[in-house]
Amino acid sequence: MVDAAVTARETILARLRAALDPTAPDRAAFDPAALGRAALDTAAPAPVEVPRDYRRDGPADLDRLVDRLTDYRAHVHQVAEPDVADTIAAILPAGASVVVPPGLPPAWLPATVTARPDDGLDNTEIAAADGVITAAAVAIADTGTVVLDGSPDQGRRVLSLLPDLHICVVRTGQVVANVPQALTRLTPHRPLTWISGPSATSDIELNRVEGVHGPRTLHVILLS
Template sequence: MSDSRDTASRDRASREVVLGRVRAALRDAPVPPPVPREYRPAGRDASLEMLIDRLVDYKAVVHRVSEEEVASTVTGLAGESVIVPTGLPHAWRPAGAVPDDGLAPDRIAAADAVLTAAAVAVAETGTIVLDGSPDQGRRIITLLPDVHFCVLRPSQVVAAVPDAVARLDPRRPLTWISGPSATSDIELNRVEGVHGPRHLHVLLLTG
């Protein structure tokens, strides 16, 4: 027992020696200046054209449509099996759309496409954010189908990431989407569809 106490005592003494040397070395260190936070302020005007340019650069397809044209646009591009979240407006749903009322993963993966709304989009980065609201649904329905159709209102487009963060609730399940799912191997060969849909269609509402 005494050996254990002696070892613990030596350890504490050694630790204090090391910490003392660290404190001494830092005693005369300069105080770092405060980090500026005003270099990327929120509140700048958003540019729809910039968002479209970024989305196209990410190989997403952008369609400018009215609310009345959402369903017919999806019908013309997708197959017969389109999954929608239960809170998606009925006017947007193509004929035969399948609401996600707890569908099994294999049923979701077998669907031709998924159609959702969005929470916000960032013009500067071409990023669309989903937050799991009723018109966006569970994260799984936007990861397994090969095609994702996403309806976006102009009022949901913000200039930069700080603007998006200001609008979002960090307690919600946030999914940040910058174009179709893609990755590269060690030789930089691009492979699409590894972690999500290979095709992203953004339906930007005109009204």
């Protein structure tokens, strides 16, 4: 009796080898009978047309974004851009040390904190900071999600993962209604980080624990 599990495994591996090795026999000549599956059809399946009629319209509703962010337990501040530094100063204690990406606007940084530009800081130095301040690439109202794409004002992904507090500044023009709209503004090959509230997880009894895989506290500053 043929072991179906072993046979399936060998069949898959054989197909992978054939696909990766340009000198391998043509797929049409591949004989599954050698692996005990004489009846296996090795022909490639016909292409499947995937519908792409996603909803791409809808207003960039700031109230909806605030509602979703708050529901995810993020702290939201709606201020004018000249007030960003004062807002950050109110969030962080005087003398706090924060990591910032190299392209963050200097006007956003209050004099009450010590900013450490990320010029190749190691993970220990980043984790030891009191927080990180970044900009964003886009924010999604429907899901309460902020997306970072590694641009100079957002920095490396590790910056938003190791410090216990993340302050993210979002410009009004970066807010979109839904995920399909967001994707039209993002470049797929960039290091995208999708943030929906502070890092959190729940165990089997649904006990919520924050700060497991990233910042325990998220502040989003929306520029009005």
